[in-house]
Structures are given as structure tokens and as C-alpha cells.
Amino acid sequence: MANMIVAAVNANPSIVLGLATGGTPTATYANIVEDFRSGKVHFKNVTSFNLDEYIGLSGTHPQSFRHFMQSELFDHIDIDPNNTFVPEGGASDPDAHAVQYEAQIAAAGGIDLQLLGIGHNGHIAFNEPGSSPSTRTRVVELTPSTIEKNARFFASVDEVPKTAITMGIGTILEAKQILLLATGKDKAEAVRRSLKDAASEDVPASWLEQHPDVTFVLDEAAASELSA
Numbered sequence: 190m191a192n193m194i195v196a197a198v199n200a201n202p203s204i205v206l207g208l209a210t211g212g213t214p215t216a217t218y219a220n221i222v223e224d225f226r227s228g229k230v231h232f233k234n235v236t237s238f239n240l241d242e243y244i245g246l247s248g249t250h251p252q253s254f255r256h257f258m259q260s261e262l263f264d265h266i267d268i269d270p271n272n273t274f275v276p277e278g279g280a281s282d283p284d285a286h287a288v289q290y291e292a293q294i295a296a297a298g299g300i301d302l303q304l305l306g307i308g309h310n311g312h313i314a315f316n317e318p319g320s321s322p323s324t325r326t327r328v329v330e331l332t333p334s335t336i337e338k339n340a341r342f343f344a345s346v347d348e349v350p351k352t353a354i355t356m357g358i359g360t361i362l363e364a365k366q367i368l369l370l371a372t373g374k375d376k377a378e379a380v381r382r383s384l385k386d387a388a389s390e391d392v393p394a395s396w397l398e399q400h401p402d403v404t405f406v407l408d409e410a411a412a413s414e415l416s417a
């Protein structure tokens with residue numbers, strides 16, 4: 190995955206990247222940092238937009254996605270901090286901020302390459318089951334199961350925010366190219382349903398079937414339900 194991203198940046202040094210958080214892409218970011226340190230890639234003219242952020246967590250909160258991006262990637266490469274966008278969890282008017290975020294993506298010319306993970310229930314970004322392909326960046330409520338899964342990053346489940354700002358499915362589908370990374374048995378069912386079921390709101394990642402240039406990058410465990 191890191192090699193694909195580095196190749197894309199080298200092919201277009203002013204690329205607009207869409208970036209994801211979560212446990213899955215940490216190794217990808219570590220490999221990108223290594224490639225930067227060995228001079229294989231530069232990010233001076235790159236712009237990035239992250240998928241989502243918890244509402245109520247400021248960018249300095251250790252569990253905020255802004256903090257994750259700084260510590261896993263941005264602080265270690267030469268990207269211009271002014272060109273790194275993550276929805277602001279501390280925005281005073283999150284609905285207005287979501288609209289503004291869409292405008293910022295459009296002003297940057299749209300996303301060239303979008304990196305995605307996948308939730309165990311098939312969510313992408315924080316588009317939970319029930320999300321339609323026309324959804325845009327907006328405020329959403331997290332499902333109890335997502336809150337429970339993400340509690341592993343917090344001291345207790347009560348500390349996990351119940352709402353978030355997320356790019357919509359429609360926003361994601363406008364990216365020119367999409368890479369979805371999934372690892373582990375826990376993701377096998379979501380991966381199978383995304384690729385094999387008819388596209389529907391039940392499995393938000395299944396809407397990716399409608400995109401012309403999507404690559405799923407899977408380990409064997411995540412791919413284990415595909416052969417049946």
C-alpha cells in the first residue's frame with residue numbers, strides 16, 4: 190500500500206491525497222515515513238484531506254484523528270502543515286464546518302487518491318449502515334458497535350465520542366482512485382459483503398462497486414471469505 194501511494198506521489202508531486210486513520214494504516218504510514226527519510230519521496234506540494242474526526246475532540250486530544258495523523262505521518266515528512274486538512278472536532282458549528290470542508294476539497298481540485306480502511310460492519314470513514322451514495326461531508330451519529338470497537342483506543346467506552354464529522358459516500362466516490370486496505374479475520378465478512386453483495390446502504394463499502402477505479406489491498410485473513 191505504501192509503495193502504491195509513494196509511486197502516485199512521485200508521478201504527481203502536487204497530488205491531493207485522501208487519508209484514513211485507525212489501526213490498519215499505521216504500518217502504511219510508517220513505511221511512507223521510511224521512504225521519505227531515505228529520499229524516495231517528497232511531500233512539499235502534496236495536499237491531504239482526512240476522512241473524518243470525532244466531534245468534541247480538539248486536534249491536540251491524543252485520540253483525535255488530527256493527533257493521530259501528526260504523530261503517525263505529518264510530523265515526520267515535509268508536507269506543508271497548511272495543506273493538511275482534517276475535519277475540526279472542536280468546530281463551534283460542526284454542520285457549517287462540514288459544508289466548508291466540502292468546499293475546501295473542491296477548491297483543491299478534488300481528491301486524486303483516496304486511502305480507506307473498513308469497519309467490521311462495512312462502514313467507510315464514519316458512514317455507518319444506512320448511508321446512501323449521495324451523502325456528503327456531514328455530522329453523523331456512531332453506532333453502538335463502532336463505539337465499542339473504537340473503545341480500544343480510549344481509557345473506557347464512555348470516553349468515545351458519540352458523533353463525528355465524516356466525508357460522505359458521495360464525497361468518497363468522487364475521488365479519482367480509491368485504495369481500501371483491510372487486514373485480519375475480523376474484516377473478512379465486511380470485505381466479502383462489500384465485494385459480493387449488491388450495493389446497498391446495509392454495507393456502506395458496497396457502494397465502492399459503483400466506482401471505476403477501486404483496489405482492495407487485503408491480507409489472507411481479510412480475503413478468507415472471498416473464495417467460497
Ligand SMILES: N[C@@H]1[C@@H](O)[C@H](O)[C@@H](COP(=O)(O)O)O[C@@H]1O
Nearest residue numbers: 210211212213306307308314315
Ligand atoms: N472512522 C474509522 C475508519 O476510517 C476506519 O477505517 C475504521 C476501521 O478501523 P481499524 O483500522 O482500526 O480497524 O474505523 C474507524 O471508525
